[in-house]
Structure formats: structure tokens, C-alpha cells
Amino acid sequence: MEDLNNRIKNVIIESLELEDITPADIVDSAPIFGKNEKGEGLGLDSIDALELGIAIKDKFGVSFSSEKEETKKHFASVDALAAYISEHSKG
Amino acid sequence: MSDSQKKNPGSTVDNEHWSDIKEVGGSLWHFRFMLWVACHLPLFMVEIITAVVCFFFWIGATPVRARSRIYLDHLSKVSGKRSDFLGTYKHVYSFALSMMEKLLGWKGAISINRFERQDDDMGLFLDQLNRGEGAFVICSHLGNMEMLRSFTEYDGFLTKKRFEVFPVVDLSGTTKFNSLLRELNPDLIDKIIDANSIGVDSAIWMKEKIQEGNLVVIAGDRTSANSRNRNLVTNFLGESASFPEGAFSLAGILNAPVYFIFAVRKKDFNIRSTYEFHVIRSKTSLNCSRKDRPERLKELLREYTEVLERLCVKHPYQWYNFFNFWEG
Numbered sequence: 001m002e003d004l005n006n007r008i009k010n011v012i013i014e015s016l017e018l019e020d021i022t023p024a025d026i027v028d029s030a031p032i033f034g035k036n037e038k039g040e041g042l043g044l045d046s047i048d049a050l051e052l053g054i055a056i057k058d059k060f061g062v063s064f065s066s067e068k069e070e071t072k073k074h075f076a077s078v079d080a081l082a083a084y085i086s087e088h089s090k091g
Numbered sequence: 092m093s094d095s096q097k098k099n100p101g102s103t104v105d106n107e108h109w110s111d112i113k114e115v116g117g118s119l120w121h122f123r124f125m126l127w128v129a130c131h132l133p134l135f136m137v138e139i140i141t142a143v144v145c146f147f148f149w150i151g152a153t154p155v156r157a158r159s160r161i162y163l164d165h166l167s168k169v170s171g172k173r174s175d176f177l178g179t180y181k182h183v184y185s186f187a188l189s190m191m192e193k194l195l196g197w198k199g200a201i202s203i204n205r206f207e208r209q210d211d212d213m214g215l216f217l218d219q220l221n222r223g224e225g226a227f228v229i230c231s232h233l234g235n236m237e238m239l240r241s242f243t244e245y246d247g248f249l250t251k252k253r254f255e256v257f258p259v260v261d262l263s264g265t266t267k268f269n270s271l272l273r274e275l276n277p278d279l280i281d282k283i284i285d286a287n288s289i290g291v292d293s294a295i296w297m298k299e300k301i302q303e304g305n306l307v308v309i310a311g312d313r314t315s316a317n318s319r320n321r322n323l324v325t326n327f328l329g330e331s332a333s334f335p336e337g338a339f340s341l342a343g344i345l346n347a348p349v350y351f352i353f354a355v356r357k358k359d360f361n362i363r364s365t366y367e368f369h370v371i372r373s374k375t376s377l378n379c380s381r382k383d384r385p386e387r388l389k390e391l392l393r394e395y396t397e398v399l400e401r402l403c404v405k406h407p408y409q410w411y412n413f414f415n416f417w418e419g
Binding site: 049 | 289336
């Protein structure tokens with residue numbers, strides 16, 4: 001699980017070219033898009049989301065539901081994304 | 092006339108957003124009547140009936156005349172040609188003809204003999220499709236957007252390989268007209284990607300469709316109804332105007348070859364006219380670091396508006412944005 005979280009963080013950093021950020025800087029439970037009340041989170045926007053979605057799909061071979069709210073949940077945090085990928089990944 | 096018309100209270104012609112303007116045409120039977128006219132009468136009679144109906148509409152619709160005038164005045168500053176008193180009528184009439192065209196187009200393909208190739212990137216475009224490579228197409232509310240789709244029905248004539256066209260459309264403003272289109276051709280409306288609900292799933296899907304050799308098409312000259320603040324601003328017909336950031340950003344995200352495609356009636360007021368089919372390949376490379384992307388997208392937008400301006404000057408009455416494009 002820990003390993004998957006790190007791989008996800010690397011995909012986020014590479015696909016969005018977040019130059020000043022290392023995997024250790026990303027809090028597993030913090031929001032990927034926007035920020036939470038503690039000010040944690042990457043603060044990415046909806047266009048970043050599309051790009052990240054494509055990168056995640058290419059890397060892990062998972063597809064996402066067309067139910068927006070559903071997909072939003074999976075992109076809530078690195079933890080949530082890892083849970084979704086480990087459940088749906090084909091390989 | 093599904094696109095424009097009545098205003099919401101509180102907004103003026105100057106500052107309204109296009110999505111504030113409600114669909115005109117009280118009930119579906121208006122559109123059914125249009126459809127009956129389009130299908131059962133000879134085309135010259137369709138033109139006459141449309142001209143008469145439009146005349147009365149034009150007399151009554153003051154805001155529409157005002158919006159049309161704003162556009163025509165911008166245009167005449169650039170082209171140097173004054174647009175006369177009847178200019179706004181011609182604009183409305185041309186738009187009504189385009190609605191008729193659209194209905195006819197959805198009923199069946201428009202004859203391939205009516206496409207007129209231009210001296211542009213059409214060859215490049217067809218080669219690309221024949222190699223099984225798709226593309227991202229930015230079109231416009233200029234001319235007839237349906238023509239590109241009609242292309243898919245000429246298998247073996249233009250391209251050896253079959254391909255499909257998937258338009259990204261905001262359907263929220265024209266529900267009545269859409270329901271008629273759905274009746275005419277349910278398969279086609281199912282191919283439409285709803286611009287209001289683009290998410291991770293649809294982005295992935297679009298990318299796959301392009302990789303399979305198909306076209307994803309979006310209009311570049313109408314800002315998003317949902318995210319009105321996400322605009323790119325550039326000079327268009329002499330004054331700065333807003334364009335949808337999303338449409339151009341999609342080009343960057345999908346990272347596919349980008350084409351600008353426009354089909355306009357060669358004779359502005361004749362629905363039997365041949366169509367000038369303009370295909371221009373964008374020269375802007377979007378294969379760059381994300382840091383450089385905003386600058387590249389601006390460049391892409393500049394290329395697009397240059398072509399659009401040129402064609403608006405050539406066919407002034409075939410640009411169908413009946414709202415103040417230069418608001419704010």
C-alpha cells in the first residue's frame with residue numbers, strides 16, 4: 001500500500017510537472033484538488049484533474065466512472081486513489 | 092432561431108452572457124413547422140418562407156438587432172465596408188437558413204458535390220485520417236458545423252478509413268431544438284459529449300477516440316456557461332474579447348494534432364449553395380512543458396482568431412453569435 005501511494009505521488013509530480021515538490025511533501029490524506037481547512041493539499045484545478053486522470057489511467061490501467069461525484073471521491077486524496085487503484089487495477 | 096433571444100431581467104445587451112439569453116420559439120411545433128417546411132417544400136420556397144418569417148421576427152426582436160449590430164459594427168471597422176441598415180436582417184436571415192441546413196443535414200448527408208475544397212491543409216488532414224490518426228478540431232459558430240460530420244458518411248470517397256466525429260457541445264441552452272434533433276437522428280445526439288460534464292472519464296475517453304483515428308470537435312468561440320471566469324482574452328475584430336479557456340486547454344491535454352475547420356455557404360443566402368470547406372492545421376506545438384503551455388495556448392488562440400477574422404470578413408452574415416461578444 002505504502003509503495004502504491006508513492007507511485008501515485010510520483011505520477012502526480014511527473015504528469016503535472018510539480019518541480020518543487022517531492023513525494024514526501026504530499027500528505028497521503030490531504031486533498032489533491034483544492035485545500036482542506038488545515039491548509040493541506042496540492043491546490044490543483046479542474047484542468048489539472050483531467051490531465052492527472054489521463055496519466056493515472058495510462059500508468060495503472062484503471063478507468064473511471066462517468067458519475068462525476070463518484071470519480072471525485074476517488075481523487076479526494078492519495079489514500080483514496082490508492083484504494084481505488086488497488087481494487088480496480090488490471091495488473 | 093434556437094440560440095438567442097429573450098433576455099433575463101436585469102441584464103442589458105451590453106453585459107449579458109450568451110447563456111443568460113433564453114431559447115426563443117414558444118413551443119416545439121414552431122420547430123416542427125420548420126422541419127416540415129425544410130423537408131417537404133422545394134428549397135427555393137424554403138428560402139422564401141424563411142425570409143418572410145425572419146422579417147417579422149426581425150421587426151419585433153429589438154435586442155437581437157442590437158446584438159447583431161454590435162458585431163457588424165466591429166466587423167465593418169476591420170473590413171472597411173459599411174454595413175447597411177438591412178445588415179442585421181441579413182444576419183438573422185442567414186442564421187435562420189443555417190437552422191434549416193442543420194435540420195436537412197441531420198436528416199441525411201448533404202451531397203458531396205456541394206463541398207468545395209480550398210487551397211489549404213485539406214490534403215494533410217485526409218492523409219492523417221487515412222493513416223488512422225485522429226485529431227482535435229476547433230470549429231466555430233461560423234457557417235455550418237454539421238458539414239464535418241457529413242464527411243463521415245462518404246466512406247471510401249474522401250478517406251479510405253472509417254472515422255467518427257464526436258462533438259463537445261453545451262446543450263443546456265437549446266433544449267427544444269435538441270429534442271427535435273434527437274427525433275431526427277438519435278444515434279448522432281448520443282455521440283455528443285456534454286460540455287457541462289467533462290470529467291476525468293470523458294477526457295480519457297476523448298483521448299482514446301482520437302488515438303483510434305476519430306475526431307473530437309469543439310467550438311472555440313463561445314465561453315463556458317458553467318465557468319464564466321475561465322476565459323482567454325485576445326483581440327478579435329479590433330477589440331479584446333473572451334474565448335473559452337477550456338476548449339483550448341483540451342487541445343493541450345489531449346495532445347493531438349489540432350485543426351481549425353469551417354464550412355461556409357459560398358453564396359451567403361442560398362441554401363442550395365456549395366460550401367467552402369476550410370481546413371487549417373495549427374502550427375502551434377503543444378508538446379511542451381506545462382510551464383510554457385499558457386503561452387502556447389495563447390498562440391493557438393491567436394492562430395484561430397486570425398482565421399476566424401479572415402472568414403468573418405469574407406462571409407459577414409454567417410457568424411452566429413447573437414450576443415455581445417465584447418462584453419465587459
